[in-house]
Amino acid sequence: MQVAPDLxxxxxxxxxxxGLVAVALAExxxxxxxxxxxxxxxxxxxARNAVMFGPPGHAYVYFTYGMHFCVNLxxxxxxxxxxVLLRAGRVIDGLPLARARRxxxxxxxxxxxxxxxxxxxxxxxxxxxxxxxxxxxxGIDRAQxxxxxxxPASPLRISGPRAAVPAGGISRGPRVGVSRAAQxxxxxxxxxxxxxxxxxxxxxxxxxxxxxxxxxxxxxxPGVPGx
DNA sequence: CAGCTGATTTCCT
DNA sequence: GGAAATCAGCTGG
Numbered sequence: 001m002q003v004a005p006d007l008x009x010x011x012x013x014x015x016x017x018x019g020l021v022a023v024a025l026a027e028x029x030x031x032x033x034x035x036x037x038x039x040x041x042x043x044x045x046x047a048r049n050a051v052m053f054g055p056p057g058h059a060y061v062y063f064t065y066g067m068h069f070c071v072n073l074x075x076x077x078x079x080x081x082x083x084v085l086l087r088a089g090r091v092i093d094g095l096p097l098a099r100a101r102r103x104x105x106x107x108x109x110x111x112x113x114x115x116x117x118x119x120x121x122x123x124x125x126x127x128x129x130x131x132x133x134x135x136x137x138x139g140i141d142r143a144q145x146x147x148x149x150x151x152p153a154s155p156l157r158i159s160g161p162r163a164a165v166p167a168g169g170i171s172r173g174p175r176v177g178v179s180r181a182a183q184x185x186x187x188x189x190x191x192x193x194x195x196x197x198x199x200x201x202x203x204x205x206x207x208x209x210x211x212x213x214x215x216x217x218x219x220x221x222p223g224v225p226g227x
Numbered sequence: 228c229a230g231c232t233g234a235t236t237t238c239c240t
Numbered sequence: 241g242g243a244a245a246t247c248a249g250c251t252g253g
Contacts, residue, residue: 029245038245040238048237065246066235072245085245132246177245205232205243 003075004030004084005170005188010160012071012086012149013093014138018106021094021138023128025086027189027196029175031072033081037180041081052081057150061135061142068132069141073149073158087131087176087187090195091124098127098137106139130197166190177202 005028013022031039033052040049040062051060052074060072060083072083091098100106102122128134135141140156147156168191175187179202189196 031245040245043239046238062245063236064244066237068246070245087245130246175245179244200246202244203230 001030001032001082001186004028004186005172006161007073007084007086007158008170008188008190009162009164009166010158011092012089012134012138012158013156014140014144015155016139018139019094019097021098021101022092023089023134023138024092025089026193027088027187029085029087029188030075030186031083031085032186033076033083038175038178038182039081039083041083045081049081051146052083054078054146057148059140059144059147059149059156061140061145063142064132069135070131071135071138071140071144085131086134088189088195088197089128089134090193091127091137095124095127097139099124101139102127102133102137125194129195166193168192173199174201176200179204 007025007028010025011022012025013020031041033039033041034044036042040046041052045053048062049060051058052072054074055078056074056076058074060074061069062072063069070085072085074081074083076082097106099122126133128137138156144156148154149156149158151157170188171191172185172188174182174185176197177200182202
C-alpha cells in the first residue's frame with residue numbers, strides 16, 4: 001500500500017531469447033496479505049502463492065480464469081504476504097515483439113496453449129492495458145514466479161524509483177473486479193494516462209445453464225400473429 | 228458503447 | 241460444485 005503509488009512510472013523489463021520488451025507502469029493495485037480478504041494470501045500459504053510469503057522484491061505470478069497470468073511485486077518483509085499487482089502500462093521498448101506475442105504469433109508465449117492469429121490488428125495502447133495483457137506482452141508466465149525484480153542482472157527486472165512524480169499526478173480508487181473489500185481505494189493510476197485499464201466493478205455471473213425443469217414462454221415470431 | 232458469454236485452472240466450501 | 245485480482249467476441253441500442 002505504501003509503495004504502490006511509487007511504482008507508477010517505473011519500468012518493467014523482460015529479456016528473453018526472443019528479445020526485450022519494456023513497459024512503463026501506469027496502473028497498480030495493492031493487496032495486504034493475510035489482512036486483506038481480496039488477497040490470494042488471505043487464507044494462508046499454498047503452492048501457488050508461496051512466493052508472496054517470501055522476501056520482498058520478487059515476482060508473484062499467478063494463473064487465473066484458466067487462461068491468464070498476472071504479475072505482482074512482493075513488497076513486505078519475509079513472512080508478510082503483501083504485494084502489488086501490476087495492472088497496466090505502456091510499451092516503451094520491444095514493440096514488435098510485444099505485438100507479436102499479443103497477437104498470438106509467438107509460440108510458447110501468451111496464455112497456455114493459445115495459438116494462431118486472432119482477428120483485427122491491436123492498437124498499441126492496448127498491448128499492456130490490463131494485468132493479463134501486460135504479462136502476455138512481456139512474455140511472463142509461471143516460469144518467472146519468484147524472479148528477483150530488483151536484481152539488475154535478472155531477465156525480469158524493474159527499474160526505479162522513477163525520477164519524478166508523473167505529470168498529471170496520481171489518482172486512486174477501488175480495485176477492479178474484486179468482490180471482497182471492494183470499498184478500499186487501493187488502486188492507483190497515473191491521472192489521464194490512456195494505458196490505464198477500464199474500471200469494472202465485480203459482478204456475479206448469472207446461473208449459466210438454461211432451465212431444464214421449466215419451459216420458457218414461446219416468443220412471438222415475425223409474421224405470426226400473436227393471438 | 229453497454230452488456231453478456233465462453234474458455235478453463237486453482238483453490239475454497 | 242462454484243467463484244475468481246480476465247479477456248475477446250458478439251449482440252443490440
